[in-house]
Amino acid sequence: MLLPWEYGVRNLARRPVRTTLTLVALATVVMLVFVVVGFIRGMEQSLSVSGDPDVVLVYSVNSEENIENSSIAARTPSLLTASLQGTVKRFGVTHVSPELYLGTRVKNESADGGLGLVRGVTLAAPLVRRSVKLTDGDWPGAGEVMVGRLAAAKLGSSDEAMAVGQTIEFEGRSWKIRGRFAAGGAAYESEIWCNLGDLQTATKRQDLSLAAMLLSPGSSAAEVKLFCKERTDLELRASRETDYYATLQQHYKPVRLLAWFVVALVSGAGVFAGLNMMYGAVAGRVREIATLQAIGFRRRAILVSLVQEAVLLAAAGSLFSGVIALTVLNGMAVRFTMGAFTLRIDSVAILIGCGVGLLLGVLGALPPALKALRLQVATSLKAV
Template identity: 25%
Template sequence: MKIPLSYNLRNLAVRRTTTIMTAFGIGLTVAVLAASMSLTAGLREAFRASGHPLQLILMREGSGAELSSQVSRESFNEVIRYRPGIAKLKSGEPAASLELVNTINLPSKESPDGMNLTNRGILPEGVAMREDFTMVRGRWFEFGKREVVVGSDVASRYPDAGLGRTIRFGRGEWLVVGVFDTPFPARKSEVIGDANQMLQDFQRGSLFSSVLVRAEDEVAMQALTNSLSAEQRLQLDVLTEREYYERQSSSGNLIQYVGTFVAIIMAVGSMFAAMNTMYAAVARRSKEIGTLRVLGFSRRSILTSFFIESMILAVLGGVAGLLLVLPLNGLTTGIGADATFAEIAFQLRVTPEVALTSMIFALIVGAAGGLLPAFGAARKQILTALRDM
């Protein structure tokens, strides 16, 4: 025989204040966990989604990031560019782009002292390979001019980098002639211009940073990876674009560790609080428990009933926590990408996984907090229960 759920709901409603406080305590714990998870989820999404499935990034062996890699124009032309298996552009040229990566500093809304951004110099192949780019405002830069285009995240987060503004880096000023958008989040944080112009500014001679290559198909991609990795004239690391960006998201790990650690400690605290509340509920209803037993409810139904009540508290808490975190969904923030010393903008994501994990977390807290008091209630002797209070 089951004790009806409405009995628990009414009791929770009668003890409104305690119910709200306990649920909210669980809610805050869930919120901390959910916030840190949505940060990492957003970061992962930003990086994971940033790679073309058939593109490879070539860097000097051991450099780990484009910024610390060097590839010269000569070795690009001689060793990489005309490899078989590289897809062809509309122009008939191989889809291989020699790129120059630097870091520049711009003041942003969040940090007026300036944040670092990735600045990329590309050649005509580079422009051609960026078919996913759409110019939301303005146009592409022209080669031979001190012009740049900026990603939509840059334009919105850095007031000085809007369309028509000039920004200072390298040896002088650059005119922002276009704002581009791309489905690849990590690339929205870049400032892109003519690589040859930038080489001069950064005194790089003919030393570029990395090469972006598009394979004809997956088989060709594997073959290219093998042959380029084995190339003796150049010691190269060959990574798929996806692998590369996923590695960059590792600086989010620390945040997730810290967030989880904090959430777990808070969870133990909330569990104790939930236990308190449930023990009080049991004590207060001691007589009722006796009466229910006399009416014929079994110990098991008493146990279940109190346990369910604690789970209802947990669900309320979980929902409260998620409601607290929900406004963060889609919030854009920046984080330093590992090893590139440049900022990548990304959006916090309260994904279904985040919501589910948080809810489960809340239920664990509720279960842990409710079990002992529920057992206590079920163990009560009828007569002692009736005599209590």
């Protein structure tokens, strides 16, 4: 026969201080798990939504996978449009975006020399980067920029300092913020966009970093790759944009593995913390456990009751942490080498966080409960 369900619930209320401390400790461990898993999920989401399957990137073969190091001739976009027929063309405008992409120090009112990502573009950029949507202000003109919604997080500054009308400095010039844009969580959201000619003048460069081409339906990226392979004098390589960001995911795989290792370490530390707390809780209830055995309850029933108490605490702590994670952590911007992204507390993060919390309750209660139940009843009844 099992002990009544309400017996375990009432036991939690009989020791409010110990119950509260245990609840806070379990909630803290689960919150750390939420933070790390949210970081992993946010980075994966940012890279997965950044690529457009219809866009092909053409950049220098010597840059490997780092477009910031790429340098191609300014005439490359014209050569591509003249030699290839698979690019989208509407109203006489070919959907090819020449771009200059670099990392540089950006200063504003609240960030003195933060590392920002700047992309010089033309009016063809929104035709190719179809996920980019202007949310405030207007397209930048001469001496102006528009900033992604996560550019402030990348620079470590406030959103007010990156609002429309504010001024920032990079490459020895002052730039006025004309607009703000979003890109559905893509990596562009941590960038600063300005006029390509202005950026070339400021950096004293006439080359480009890449050319982005929007392919028409039925066209294949293989044609562009074949062209780049045949024109060895240009030293170009082509990659579908989705393949490029998939490669970046592989590049950051060690970081994700390290983060999962941190989850395991935090969970392990939580188990030991739970063991320590439960040992203390059970040690003060030796006489109670012996009395329950003396009046006829089996050890298995008492064990189930003790585990029930621990699981109730763990469930409450997981629920408390889950509410905070969804309301506070979800969508919080995080700086990273690739730019910035937001923590993502999705169903996977909730499942892992709450699963770890419940696991802490079970694993934390079993060893001390089994130890207490192995004691002789007569000896335990005399315990102080």
